[in-house]
Structure formats: structure tokens, C-alpha cells
Amino acid sequence: MSPASIRLILWVLVTAFMLAVPWLVPALLNAFWVSVIAEILIWSLFAASVNLLYGYTGLLSFGQALYFGFGMYGVAIGIQDLHLSFWPALSLGIVAAMAMALVTGVFAVRLTWHYFAIITVVFSLIFYFLALSNKWLTGGDDGINFSLPPTFRIGGFTRSLTDATFQYEFILATVALCFWLMHRLIESPLGKALVAIRDNDVRASLIGLNVYLLRLIAFVLAGFLAGVSGALFAFFGRYASASYMFYHVSGEAVVWTIVGGAGTLLGPVVGTTLFIIVREVVSTHWEHHSLIVGAVAILVVIFAPKGVVGLWNDWMARLSERGSTPASAAELRVGP
Amino acid sequence: MNQPTSEPILRTEGLTKRFGGLTAVDDLSFSVTGSRLHAIIGPNGAGKTTFFNLISGLLQPTDGRVFFLGEDITGAKPHQISRLGIKRTLQIKSVFPKLTVAENLWITKRAGHGFLDPFRPARADRETTSAVERTLEQVGLSALADRQAGTLSYGDVALLEIGMAAIAQPRLLLLDEPTCGMSPAETARAVDKILELARSIDIIIIEHDMDVVFEIADDITVMAQGAILAQGSPAQIAADERVREAYLGREEDEDYVEEAAHA
Numbered sequence: 217m218s219p220a221s222i223r224l225i226l227w228v229l230v231t232a233f234m235l236a237v238p239w240l241v242p243a244l245l246n247a248f249w250v251s252v253i254a255e256i257l258i259w260s261l262f263a264a265s266v267n268l269l270y271g272y273t274g275l276l277s278f279g280q281a282l283y284f285g286f287g288m289y290g291v292a293i294g295i296q297d298l299h300l301s302f303w304p305a306l307s308l309g310i311v312a313a314m315a316m317a318l319v320t321g322v323f324a325v326r327l328t329w330h331y332f333a334i335i336t337v338v339f340s341l342i343f344y345f346l347a348l349s350n351k352w353l354t355g356g357d358d359g360i361n362f363s364l365p366p367t368f369r370i371g372g373f374t375r376s377l378t379d380a381t382f383q384y385e386f387i388l389a390t391v392a393l394c395f396w397l398m399h400r401l402i403e404s405p406l407g408k409a410l411v412a413i414r415d416n417d418v419r420a421s422l423i424g425l426n427v428y429l430l431r432l433i434a435f436v437l438a439g440f441l442a443g444v445s446g447a448l449f450a451f452f453g454r455y456a457s458a459s460y461m462f463y464h465v466s467g468e469a470v471v472w473t474i475v476g477g478a479g480t481l482l483g484p485v486v487g488t489t490l491f492i493i494v495r496e497v498v499s500t501h502w503e504h505h506s507l508i509v510g511a512v513a514i515l516v517v518i519f520a521p522k523g524v525v526g527l528w529n530d531w532m533a534r535l536s537e538r539g540s541t542p543a544s545a546a547e548l549r550v551g552p
Numbered sequence: 553m554n555q556p557t558s559e560p561i562l563r564t565e566g567l568t569k570r571f572g573g574l575t576a577v578d579d580l581s582f583s584v585t586g587s588r589l590h591a592i593i594g595p596n597g598a599g600k601t602t603f604f605n606l607i608s609g610l611l612q613p614t615d616g617r618v619f620f621l622g623e624d625i626t627g628a629k630p631h632q633i634s635r636l637g638i639k640r641t642l643q644i645k646s647v648f649p650k651l652t653v654a655e656n657l658w659i660t661k662r663a664g665h666g667f668l669d670p671f672r673p674a675r676a677d678r679e680t681t682s683a684v685e686r687t688l689e690q691v692g693l694s695a696l697a698d699r700q701a702g703t704l705s706y707g708d709v710a711l712l713e714i715g716m717a718a719i720a721q722p723r724l725l726l727l728d729e730p731t732c733g734m735s736p737a738e739t740a741r742a743v744d745k746i747l748e749l750a751r752s753i754d755i756i757i758i759e760h761d762m763d764v765v766f767e768i769a770d771d772i773t774v775m776a777q778g779a780i781l782a783q784g785s786p787a788q789i790a791a792d793e794r795v796r797e798a799y800l801g802r803e804e805d806e807d808y809v810e811e812a813a814h815a
Contacts, residue, residue: 405662405677406670408651412659415648422608422642423720424634424664479650 219532234388238381247380251452254384256485256492257391258448263472263484264398265441270470271478272402273434274414275328278466279336282320282343283313283439285461287446292360292456293353302365306447313443314436316343321435325428328417337463347458359457377451387448394444399481401437410434414479471509475516477523486524559622561586561724561754562607562638567616569602569778576602578778580616584771589750591765592758594775595798600758601643603775604726608640609633620724635664637723641716641730643758645709649702653693653712656701657684660716683719691715691745707738714745718753725749727757731764743768766790774798 233240241249262284269275290309294300300308320339327335347354354360367386368375377383401407413420413427421427450456468491469484476487491509498505520527560583567580577599584590592600605611607618609630617626625633648656661680662668675681688694691711696704701712710730717725730746731739743764749755750768759765765772765786772789774781782792789795 400673401670403673403675404668404670405672405674406668408655408659408674409663409668411651412648412663415650416646418610418630419642419646419648420663421630422610422634422640423660423716424631425659426629426631430668 219536222532222535237388238384250380250384252492252496254387254452255449256489257387258445258452259469259472259492260485260488261391261394261445261448262442263469263476263488264395265438265445266466266469266473267478267480267484268398268401268438268441269434270473271480271483272407272414273410273431274417275325275431275434276333276470277324277336277435277438278333278463278470279320279338279340280438280442280469281461281463281465282336282340283317283442284446284449284465285343285347285456285458286313286316287443287448288450288456288460289347289354289360290443291447291450292362295365296360296362300365302367305365306451309447309450310440310443313446314439317436317439317442318432321432321439325431325435337466340461340463340466344458344461344463347461354456354458356458359455359459361455364451364454383452387452390444390448394441395481395485398441402481406430406433471513473523475513475523477525477527477529480523480525480529483523483525490524560584560619561621562756563619564607565617565619567603567606567618568614569599569606569611570614575778577606577613580778580780582773582780584754584756586754588754588770589747589768590754590756590771590773591769592756592773592775593760593762593765594781597777598775599778600775601728602778604640604728604758607633608638608726634720638726639717639720639722639724640726641713641728643728643732645706645713647701647709647712647716649700651701652698653701653704654684654688654697656712657687657715657719661687661719664720687715687719690718690748707734707741710734710738710742711745714742714749718749722753725753725755727755727759729758729760731759731761739764 237253238250241247241253262280265280265283266277269277269280287309290312291305294305294308298305298308320336324332324335324339348356350356364377366374366376367382375382377386402411409420409425409430412423413425413430417427446460449460469488472487472491473484474487475490476485477483490512494508494512495505498508516523522530563583565581567577567582568575569577580599580603582603592603594600602611606613609625609628609632612627617624619625620633620636620638623636625636625638628636648659651659658674658680661683662674662677685694688697691714693708693711693715696708701709704712714730717727727746731742734742739761746755746757747768757765757769769786771784772786773783774789774792774795776798781798782789782795784792
């Protein structure tokens with residue numbers, strides 16, 4: 217089988233499975249796993265924000281939880297304190313995350329590598345402690361609980377995330393839309409410019425790319441992805457909490473991205489899926505499940521530095537080479 | 553061919569760069585008129601690459617000014633200078649290793665102008681794509697178009713760099729030791745491409761290979777210790793006593809220089 221047809225079959229199977237989850241999974245396992253899969257989708261999107269920066273722009277951020285937290289709090293404060301309805305609250309979360317990314321990015325993207333990693337951690341720590349101490353606004357560690365406004369209300373017809381099937385569909389559709397947008401971005405002139413900067417920033421500036429501005433744009437777009445995932449997670453859990461702004465959350469997304477395959481569109485999805493399933497399966501039997509996370513991360517970094525998806529792509533490339541070798545050998549024999 | 557203009561294409565006034573106690577470029581006043589292939593030679597540490605870094609904005613001068621077509625570009629950022637039409641290569645071969653050969657050319661062409669549209673696929677830009685195909689043919693890399701640049705041989709990377717310089721259609725091209733580390737065959741190929749480029753682009757080249765310099769240069773500037781030691785045609789430089797003493801002055805090189813000058 218050729219790599220193209222393997223990819224097509226996988227694509228069809230995964231899409232069919234994802235669409236069938238609300239009916240298939242309760243029948244095969246139980247309803248709990250539907251929300252695990254919804255959670256995987258949300259965290260995959262969060263990991264995608266790390267991937268856009270690290271995998272495609274060459275900036276390793278350890279502070280993406282800050283923008284996730286702003287997405288969460290935008291929704292929670294919007295609903296609880298400002299009495300916004302669903303869509304304005306969602307928008308507030310996304311805009312808050314992007315605005316925060318813009319403000320911090322102006323300083324952060326002046327730096328690269330470990331300096332950049334450190335400044336992103338520092339920003340997220342500052343706002344983590346601010347959120348903890350300003351209990352009147354954020355609820356601190358306890359967070360803010362809110363009740364869900366309906367998503368759609370057209371005449372007598374209402375749809376709300378309290379319907380588990382609709383909630384899953386809404387999360388799937390939003391995450392899929394964001395990944396499609398990211399795919400478009402990567403294939404666009406802007407995406408090519410970001411990859412060029414990742415590869416060689418000095419050369420990029422010499423061919424006329426404004427490296428600072430492009431890094432800032434990538435940082436704000438990553439803030440968008442983190443903000444959407446944070447907003448979704450707030451709707452999903454019906455609450456927001458400062459604990460999700462801790463750098464531990466940022467670090468997990470970095471591990472998921474690297475294990476799954478940084479610089480590949482679906483690497484973060486694969487990494488996130490792997491680790492959340494391990495967590496859900498193992499944590500009920502064994503409290504030290506993070507040991508497995510650490511061990512897998514170390515093994516992948518050593519033996520598959522391009523991540524699981526990178527390894528897969530290499531296999532596929534080898535498969536298509538093997539397919540073409542006999543043909544070229546035959547051509548050689550045709551010669552004089 | 554470029555029309556010769558009264559305004560020098562590049563001019564520096566008292567250009568100086570100090571690194572702590574070391575003066576790498578010392579009060580350099582330099583001017584290049586169009587339609588010439590200009591070579592800069594000089595021993596290691598003469599300040600040649602620092603001079604290029606000051607022109608292209610990678611370094612800011614301690615003192616002095618740089619003018620490009622009469623416009624003061626001192627203190628401008630590398631991408632701004634690049635967009636004005638000064639492109640350069642780096643001494644150590646420098647491309648985008650994870651991008652394919654075609655993508656390297658594509659982004660180089662596209663980087664210099666216009667809006668980087670995030671909403672349209674890159675391949676939809678037919679104008680850039682066809683420019684890439686033409687350049688691939690020009691430099692002879694069509695067969696390697698889809699190879700990752702990081703997997704190319706040394707000579708092919710050099711051809712790609714020349715392609716990247718060409719596709720950007722600069723007004724002025726700064727080449728920093730383009731044949732460094734090349735085999736004689738690769739050097740010959742690169743020299744051909746450079747001469748081809750020089751027909752439409754003004755070029756300043758830093759080069760250590762004296763065969764190459766005396767073969768291609770219209771004018772030569774000799775630098776030593778951050779300053780200009782001599783300037784002139786290849787024949788004048790070869791005959792210059794100070795140059796012989798300071799730079800080429802070793803006994804065994806003399807015949808060679810005269811030979812090259814008369815070649």
C-alpha cells in the first residue's frame with residue numbers, strides 16, 4: 217500500500233471515529249470516556265499553541281498557560297460578573313488571551329532560546345501569583361464557578377453545553393476549525409516566513425523578513441490558540457481557576473508537543489492523546505503515573521527526536537522509497 | 553546593464569567599528585560606482601566581514617555613516633536594508649536547512665516585498681513560483697528542487713545561495729567568500745554564475761582566492777587592519793609596492809601576482 221492511501225484510510229477512520237464518539241464510546245466503554253476525549257481535544261489545541269511557537273517559529277515557550285488562563289477567566293468573569301451570554305463571553309476569553317500575548321510578546325520576542333523560555337515562565341508566574349492573591353476577581357485557588365448560558369437560542373429552540381452530545385460536538389467543531397486555520401497558516405506565505413525564521417533567523421533578516429514583527433505575530437496567534445482552548449475548558453468545566461495558569465500546565469504542553477512531534481500539524485494531538493490516556497488508565501491504579509510521562513518523554517527525545525509523528529513520517533517516506541526502487545532499477549536495466 | 557550614475561551606489565564616510573579595545577574597521581571612507589565588479593581583499597582580521605556587517609545592518613557602527621544610492625542607511629535594521637535592495641551572503645554557507653531548495657528560493661523572493669498573506673496557500677502565488685522555477689534552471693538545481701537544503705552537498709548549497717541572491721534581484725550584492733572551501737570544479741562553476749549575475753547586479757565580493765579575484769574583479773580594494781591600504785585595477789594592485797609588502801609581499805608569491813595581473 218502506498219503512503220498516500222495509508223494516510224487516506226487513517227484520515228477516514230479517525231474522522232469517522234471522532235464523529236461517532238458520542239454514540240460509539242458509551243456503547244463500547246462508558247460515557248466518562250466521551251468527556252476524556254473532549255478533554256484531549258481541548259488540551260491538543262493548547263499544545264498546538266506551543267507547537268506554533270516552538271515547532272514552526274523556533275521559540276520554546278514555557279508560559280502558554282498564562283494565555284490559557286486568560287481564556288478561562290475571560291469566559292468565567294464575562295459570565296459571572298459581566299453577565300454576558302455565551303458568544304460574547306467566548307469572544308472576551310479569546311480577546312483577553314490575545315491582548316495578553318501582545319503585551320507580553322512585545323518584550324518576550326526580543327529574546328530567543330533559553331532567555332525566551334525564562335521570560336515566558338516569569339510572565340506566567342507573575343500573573344499566576346496575581347491571580348492567586350486577587351481573590352475578589354479570580355476566586356484564587358477556588359476559582360470562579362458559573363452556570364452555563366445557552367449556546368444557541370432561536371425562538372423556542374435552545375442548545376446548551378449541558379447536553380453532553382452537543383458539548384462534545386461543539387468542542388470537536390471548534391478544535392477542528394482551529395487546526396484547519398493553523399493548517400492554512402502553515403501553508404501560507406506567512407507560515408513559510410515563520411519556518412524560515414525558525415531555521416535561520418540571521419538569514420531571514422538578510423532576505424528582508426522583519427524577524428521581530430513576525431515572531432510577535434506568531435506569539436499573538438499562539439495566544440489565540442491557547443485562549444480558545446482555555447475558553448473551551450472553562451465552558452467544559454463550568455469554572456476557571458488560577459491553578460491552570462501554573463507553569464506546570466505550560467510544561468506539560470511542551471512535553472506533549474515534543475513527544476508527539478514538534479513542527480508537525482498533528483504532533484500535539486498525538487502526544488496529548490497518548491499522555492492523557494496513560495494518565496486516565498494508570499492513575500486509578502498507581503499514583504506515580506507521571507513517572508511514565510517522564511520515562512516516555514526521555515525515550516522519545518533520545519530515540520525519536522522528531523516525535524511520534526516524525527517517526528511515522530520517516531516510515532512513510534521509507535515505504536514510498538521502497539516502492540519506487542524496483543522501478544528505477546528496471547529503468548537502469550533498459551539502458552545499453 | 554546598469555546605467556552609470558554620478559551618485560556612487562555605495563559610499564561610507566569615516567566608518568568605524570570598535571569591539572572594546574579592538575578597532576575592527578577604522579575610519580573607512582569607501583565608495584563604489586555602479587556597473588563594476590568590486591573585490592575586497594586583505595589578510596585575515598583586516599575587517600572585511602565586519603565592513604559587510606556594518607553595511608548590511610548586522611552590526612551598528614561606532615562612528616561614521618553609510619549611504620546607499622545617496623540615502624543614509626546608517627542604523628537601519630537588516631530587513632530594512634535588505635528591502636532597499638542590498639542583499640548579502642554569509643561567509644559560512646547559510647540557507648534554511650529544513651526547507652526544500654525550492655522553498656528557500658520561494659521565501660527569499662517573497663520576503664523582500666509585500667504582505668505575507670496568511671489566508672492564501674503559498675503555492676497559489678504563481679508569479680513567485682515561476683520565478684523560482686526560472687532560478688532553479690539558471691543555477692542548475694532543478695533536479696534537487698524538492699530536496700531539503702540541509703542535505704545538499706557543499707557546492708550545491710553555494711549554488712543555492714547564489715540562486716537566492718539572484719532571485720531577490722538586488723541593486724547591490726555583497727558576497728562574502730563565495731568560493732571558500734570549494735573544489736576547483738565547484739569554484740569554476742560558482743565563478744561563472746557570479747559573472748553572469750554581475751551583468752545585471754552590482755557586486756562587491758570578499759575573496760581569498762587570488763585566481764578568482766584577478767579573474768573577475770574590475771576594481772580591487774585592499775584592506776589591512778581595518779583601513780584601506782590600496783585601491784585600483786587588478787594591474788595597479790598587483791604592481792603596488794605597499795600591497796606587496798603588507799599583503800602579497802612574500803617572495804614566492806611575487807611571480808604569481810605578476811602572472812595573474814598579466815593574465
